Amino acid sequence: MANSREIPPAKGKLGVLTPGLGAVASTFIAGVIAARTGLAEPIGSVSQMAHIRLGKKEEGRNPLIREFVPLATMDDLVFGGWDPITPNVYEAARYAGVLKESDLSSIAGELESIVAMDAVFDQRWVKRLEGHRVKDLTSKWDQALALIDDITKFGVDNECDRMVMVWCGSTEAYQEASEVHETLEAFEEGLKNSDDNISPSQIYAYAAISAGVPFANGAPNLSVDLACMQELAAKRKVVIAGKDFKTGQTLMKTLIAPGLKARMLGLRGWYSTNILGNRDGEVLDDPENFKTKEHSKLGVLDTILQPEVYPDLYGNIDHVVRINYYPPRGDNKEGWDAIDIFGWLGYEMQIKVDFLCRDSILAAPIVLDLALFMDLAQRAGESGVQEWLSFYFKAPQSEIEDVNPEHDLFIQQTKLKNTLREWMGEPAVTHSEAG
């Protein structure tokens, strides 16, 4: 049995900084504030609501996770962020239209007081948006320094003991890693030259890690999924995680695909379409930005289904993912999946899933969990990619190069819980006859 680690307790304030104060961030912040005043429950948050079984079933030890590991509490959190459009969190929440006016009214003042800092923004990466509240600096190096200043100032002003940053901004246009991303040295050189291949999210990530602040990436942009960032994280001993919050359709995919495989049912095709009408939908209506999202979404099936191990079952899958901007729904996304499977003797069957979900409602508790778990990992002495947080991501980053990260939600969950058990000196749960 592993020994317990020495994890320092969560003392003082924890600053949660979000680049992007739009639908997701404002729903997250409003929800935490509502929850700590007792108006609502942080439903969907594993860190707040889930129990963890310890030892054998018969022992009946099943504490809340937040009573088992030394997490910061919701009361400890202070919020800040940057946004190129919205002036403050109250305006952001009203524009997003996720939460009902009646749920916002009693906390309007507190939300209004969270004022967005001027953003590092470049329309080249999100054509459909126009930014007005933007830092007036053209050098990317200067932008990075300005962000580090923002972070430092925020920490001092709010008397933070620690901070974490969670990217809640829009999906950036598609790019692949280039030379400038290969080493930290190249990247810093690139910042100084304002290299075209460096996107805003990378500047935020650089600033956060340089300032010793853990960084989690909720969008499919590369951001910290780059060699240079991992080098920086290792050097600065900072934890990072990504990428792309696993919310609606991909969440369902990572439930159903493992189930098909568990039962050795074959798959011929999986067609996924999404309709959504929020700003995210607008941004993704641009083919370049959609391409980034598509890459993030397409990887899921291959890793779960292992076509190389099961060529007869999963070697020839037509996997199509579409996103369509459809304003009538606002933030209320609808994901429709048509799944073509086959069983015994090759006979065909179909599964259709229609998910009437709410993007930000599903994403908000993930922001909370990531903030708290990243902070825990940092205190636990971790650094670099936190693969045990793959549970939260559509396209989880791998610690070890060339090893595919896990996509199966249930294995991800086991990994998350067994990691916590291990840190606290509890044995892993195996569900074998013996234990």
Added chain:
Amino acid sequence: MANSREIPPAKGKLGVLTPGLGAVASTFIAGVIAARTGLAEPIGSVSQMAHIRLGKKEEGRNPLIREFVPLATMDDLVFGGWDPITPNVYEAARYAGVLKESDLSSIAGELESIVAMDAVFDQRWVKRLEGHRVKDLTSKWDQALALIDDITKFGVDNECDRMVMVWCGSTEAYQEASEVHETLEAFEEGLKNSDDNISPSQIYAYAAISAGVPFANGAPNLSVDLACMQELAAKRKVVIAGKDFKTGQTLMKTLIAPGLKARMLGLRGWYSTNILGNRDGEVLDDPENFKTKEHSKLGVLDTILQPEVYPDLYGNIDHVVRINYYPPRGDNKEGWDAIDIFGWLGYEMQIKVDFLCRDSILAAPIVLDLALFMDLAQRAGESGVQEWLSFYFKAPQSEIEDVNPEHDLFIQQTKLKNTLREWMGEPAVTHSEAG
């Protein structure tokens, strides 16, 4: 690390006996025959197609299960069964209409040669069916003895080394365990008195276990889910398992419910309706038989979601299950689920799942797996309820009284695989950081 058990190898013929030679049994038998002549693949069969990871991911050890544990092969199987209606397996397959004529034609002779033995049948338990090929014996004790004779004769005639029995008959009318089921003594007394509370499936189970033949129950009837049968199984050192094959809608339920819980999303209601037009649908159109099925299907959510641990999320669920006889579909069942969930701050969302499945296509590989795994367990020295086979059942039986059996498909799968690993002296896989 656990030591490997001494499991004798699978030598000679394994007789697979099915009470009920209808859609499921005929599809199973036709498929195995087609598969061993290379015409088709046994898709959906974990015992035949699944790999099992051994050791750490990096080790790359990932054999087929059937090459890892000493299972009987498909070539070792010989088939027999009882049916009150159908004369032989070819007729059964044609009547069921599951497999295409073109898939049956080349193996018609072999199927025709598997002639149904006269059944123990009583219309009191399945009002919608009329049996003509029925044993002409009124005493239940005599019926049991006749079945034991059938089993013995089948074994001798077919030179079987071992046998297993898998119940593939119709769902019987609802009943709860009564006095006659409490002890083996009471049950044997009841057989002699032809007690009204003893149903045909119980007589089959009694005969099988008495003859040292493992018994698995694919329907929701009590059958071996009775104290008297467990007493008999213990006494005779025979393995048993049940109940109710987990095929279409419940299979999806045990994928999605664990996913909702993993993410701490709340559930307000789950409405499930099924339409099917096969003989199973006809039988379940009778309220008494449906009640048996309903009980089997309703238990699923409570055990997975643990409302006692999560009253705010799962304490108040409206769970409705309906089955409707709808002839246009034949064996091609359609299951439709409307799932009402809630997330962050209580905001509501909906999931709808439409599963155009094929009942017998999904059930057939389960019959194969259960036959082979029950035989393995028997050789491995096990006896009584095989909880590690819960993976295959809608209403798994528990080894220990008052402990709820596991319904979560992913935990069931882990349990199945870790049980095999343990028997073979391999460590459990935990997915923790450490392993």
Added chain:
Amino acid sequence: MANSREIPPAKGKLGVLTPGLGAVASTFIAGVIAARTGLAEPIGSVSQMAHIRLGKKEEGRNPLIREFVPLATMDDLVFGGWDPITPNVYEAARYAGVLKESDLSSIAGELESIVAMDAVFDQRWVKRLEGHRVKDLTSKWDQALALIDDITKFGVDNECDRMVMVWCGSTEAYQEASEVHETLEAFEEGLKNSDDNISPSQIYAYAAISAGVPFANGAPNLSVDLACMQELAAKRKVVIAGKDFKTGQTLMKTLIAPGLKARMLGLRGWYSTNILGNRDGEVLDDPENFKTKEHSKLGVLDTILQPEVYPDLYGNIDHVVRINYYPPRGDNKEGWDAIDIFGWLGYEMQIKVDFLCRDSILAAPIVLDLALFMDLAQRAGESGVQEWLSFYFKAPQSEIEDVNPEHDLFIQQTKLKNTLREWMGEPAVTHSEAG
């Protein structure tokens, strides 16, 4: 060209009386009040919003129906009703939960002032409800007289020029017409004997027609679909119409079935299931009340598809209708249809329709239209069954015995509009080359 009728103008107040002040009636009343104060639009109301084309397309004459025929206006309406449970319309609306609190608040006073009169109620016909605000009279004859008094008093108190009654109460338990319903004489005798076969809705209908008040029936009960009532209507020269508002699933059915037939596509089966959680759902959870509804819903396909004319296409249809009480949805009904069709050479296809509808939102404008059109017909000198209003009913009543009423929504619509055209001396629209 037909001559225009002399229809007296709609002067003074029109009283709209509803037995049942539940979800439907309160949504109707609140909506009319909101609409006449300009807060909302009476969407779904043909009488208020639809245009009617006159003459040839090229003429461009396309007035609003309400500017073409002399209807009462929404401003002319005064509301009254009876309810065994709810004290007033505001309470009814709040309990029903159809309209948002914010939509009700500004008209709360007006709604509260519409107080329910004590109802004629008998739990034998709706087992799931308990009535407390009930007339303390056991003789059915006395109950009828008391209702006539209520009507008269309402008319006087509210200075009504005319009145109409629209049944908005629950579905009563199933019954077929019996001897007591054959003649007016037998029925009046039955009232005096408090005959068991006379249900409350029949007493309301008797009272209304006797008082010269048109009666429309929104539920599937017999009510005015009885020989005795037609005799009374003829004698008293009063218009009647029924039965069962065509709202969600049946509405879709009467769109799609005519389309299949237009294209000569065959139909093997149609499976319809509904889930709803309002009081209507609760009442229909009782098999006796469901049976009434089922009868009303099942007739639709036969009349539209004419199996006697098209035996190859429609001679062998499995039509199943189910309603399930499912509280999570409240008034937000969900109807799911699985439709099995076949085309060229018999090849099979499927259509599935999922309708997330709102019962009372769809029914409310029908109450308005029926009130106004019944009043118009009465002024136009009509009496007896108004078959041109079949457009609004699931199980339209026929004027002529043994002739099936029309169910096809598009023929019904044509009939409604051509009837209005005819009354106003305009030629029918035929869509032929010539006109």
Added chain:
Amino acid sequence: MANSREIPPAKGKLGVLTPGLGAVASTFIAGVIAARTGLAEPIGSVSQMAHIRLGKKEEGRNPLIREFVPLATMDDLVFGGWDPITPNVYEAARYAGVLKESDLSSIAGELESIVAMDAVFDQRWVKRLEGHRVKDLTSKWDQALALIDDITKFGVDNECDRMVMVWCGSTEAYQEASEVHETLEAFEEGLKNSDDNISPSQIYAYAAISAGVPFANGAPNLSVDLACMQELAAKRKVVIAGKDFKTGQTLMKTLIAPGLKARMLGLRGWYSTNILGNRDGEVLDDPENFKTKEHSKLGVLDTILQPEVYPDLYGNIDHVVRINYYPPRGDNKEGWDAIDIFGWLGYEMQIKVDFLCRDSILAAPIVLDLALFMDLAQRAGESGVQEWLSFYFKAPQSEIEDVNPEHDLFIQQTKLKNTLREWMGEPAVTHSEAG
């Protein structure tokens, strides 16, 4: 009552020529051959299966359309066509995979004997296809003359009394009418210059009409929807019709949209997605070809819903149509629609329609009906656009410029039937009280 026209009877053979001998044409031809040998029924064909009511309902006159009007019979038909890929109809049917091998085998010889003539083909209009069986002529004028020769020769060889042509080829790349299409003179000049704006389907149309052969267009290409073609049709007194067969999703749209409007329910958005895996899907995967289809599909709602008359209900609709190539389904298209409606007081509801259809099965009877009705119209002395056949088209052409053609399936059906009634001297059916 209109007088009957003198329509000469249908004597001798009717040649049916299809440019394109792919899935649709081969399914059509195989079906007609199977039907006339009694193997199958021409389900979906209005000309063969539908009855037509004459006079008042009470008269009970309801003959089959084919017994009411002098149509050619299925026995009279001879088949021919052009295809750049497939050598004969049997190969086409096998490649398409629409009809089962067992349905094709008994008529294989007859299908094989229908050999495709070399096509006029130009990859510029369908990038995804490569043609090999193509006329070796570069001048478009020469191509037109060669087609006229083909037509003449086919007529002589097959002893045809009359011929019709129905375009069953792929959708061509998007184009708008240009100068070359404005007059017949310009078009003929363009043919001689091989003008880039003249597509193959236009050359076929030109050849057909010039040869006095009626032309119907089953694809969304312009083809006969051009001023020059209407001029030619008028000059040559030939009937034409188009465009784009109304089969799966649009068929449903023209059922449901009129129903919403009949009930004055508002519409916010309609999202339609299609997945299909046949050659049509492959062609439409190219954005240029999809654009042609999209235009054809988008027009439907506006004409039906009349946003200019009902701005509050239909003035602001988000209508999105997507087609995705998804090979697992082959010819078995699936159309999924999400429809966002609103009713009373603006409350929102949703309808979802999932149509598991078969493209060619739905299109084949349309080819038959158009062939027979076009031939009838020609004999009845008609010429130019046949608006009464709008019933069959997604984007019906209008006779009169600037008047929108009718899209409502039910009005289209009325128009079709009333046109036939009128030609035969029967009064139009109006469904008014009076008739």
